[in-house]
Amino acid sequence: MTRLLIAAGGGGDAIATALVHAALHGPDTPALVLTYAWERLVVDPLPGPRRTTDFTGLTPGSGALRLVTPATAPRPPAGSLLPRLATQLRPALGLLDPYEGTVGLARQLRDAAAHCGADRIDLVDVGGDVVADGTEPTLRSPLGDALALAACARSGLPTTVHVAGPGLDNEVPLPVLLPRLGPPALRLTAAHTTAVGRVLDWHPSEAGALLVAAARGVRGVCGTRDAPEPLALTAASADVHRLALDRALDLNTLARALHGCTSLDEAEKASVEVCGFSEIARERARAARGEGAVPPALPFDPAAFATWEDGTAALGLEYVTTRRITEELDLTPAATRDLRTWLTTDDPGRAAPPLWRLRPR
Structure with a gap:
């Protein structure tokens, strides 16, 4: 039997799902992770998730199942990091296409289970917005x-x-979230992170980076690009909480409203009704403003980084994600590689993979 898992959120959640799979079943146990191709605009300039027709080279599985392989590629102008993930993650990857709503997704899940010979699903969420009720003012991506x-x-x-790394997505405040989750079922360790290798050297997932760092024992105040407030990495940041499906549905008002929906447009309207906003509409607005555009091809400047580092550390931060550095300094992929080289050679003690220690001067 091949284990069947679902990465509940965007493309980066497949990384955390591979981590949880390693803890639950062992990294070498055959597994299929179903995930959306839903990336930030700098990766994919098209708002919202991608569907199967946005790719070439998907491998057919049973029925509606489509597998992502290293030979898969997004059709321009779409972008996706899933084919590259497929080269480095141990579990196989399958594409979740939400354009036929819950009804279409349920069909994909049944076909995936038949393909795997699996009789159950492990659904994995990083942070905890899978148990959001829709009223949280910090909620950003519930759909x-x-x-x-x-x-x-x-x-x-x-x-x-399974909710891994409670609060690491900064969407549901911990005092609200933890009573909904109950006690942790297990704690991730550095040994489990071997399942994701060096993926986070290049992948921009911040929640995934924080979860891996917590599992590796990094502790302290960390700043991410998307979160309005810094996060404290503690031992509990590496915890995984387990909930019954019915319990999660009782908590998630939007999920209940989506029970019979047959299109992504219908799901988006339900999100507006329940949560007061559509994250896809927000992405459309950001894309219209030109957010996510590739920055000018400027070289990495150590002096500019030093100024940025002093100001960022003054906020009380001890660690930062690569994404925060690159986006706040408008670094291209080439400049980001120069940044990594410089940080490592300037002071090897900066590295707290996949995070960086701040060393104000």
Whole structure:
């Protein structure tokens, strides 16, 4: 049997799902991770998730299942990091296409289970927005998680929900989140992170980076690009909480509203009704403003970094993600590689993979 897992959120959640799979079943146990191709605009300039027709080279599986392989490629102008992930993650990857809503996703899940010979699903979310009720003022991206949760319920397959790294996505405040989760079921360790190798040397997922860092024992105050407030990495940041599917559905108002939806447009309207906003509409607005455009091809400037580092450390931060550095300094991929080289040679003690220690001067 091949284990069947679902990465509940965007493309970066596949990394955390591989980590949780290693902890639950062992890294060498055959597994298939189903994930959305839903990337930030600098990776994919098209708002919203991608569908199967946005790719070439997907491998057909049973029924509606489509597998992502190293030979898969997005059709321009779409972009996706999933083909590159498929070269480095141990579990196989399958594409979740949400354009036929919960009904279509449930069909994909049943077909994936038949392909794997699996009789159950492990649904994995990083941070905890899979148990958001839609009223949290810091909630930013509930739709993918809610669709996946609703699809699991509609599929009829027994499902266990796993929340890894509570609060690491900064969407549901910890005082609100932790009572919903109950006690942790397990704690990730550095040994589990071998399942993701050096993926986070290039992948921009901040929640994934924080989860890996916590599992490796990094502790302290960390700043990310998307979060309005810094995050404190503690031992509990590496915890994984386990919930029954019914419990998660009781908490997630949006998932219940999506039970019979048959299109992504319908799901988006439900998000507006339940949560008061559509994250896809927000992406459309950012794209219209030109956000996510590739920055000018300027070289990495150590002096500019030093000025940035002093100001960032003054905020009380001890660690930062690569994404925060690159986006706040408008670094191109080539300049980012120069940054990594310089940080490592300037002071090897800066590296706290996949984070960086700040060394104000």
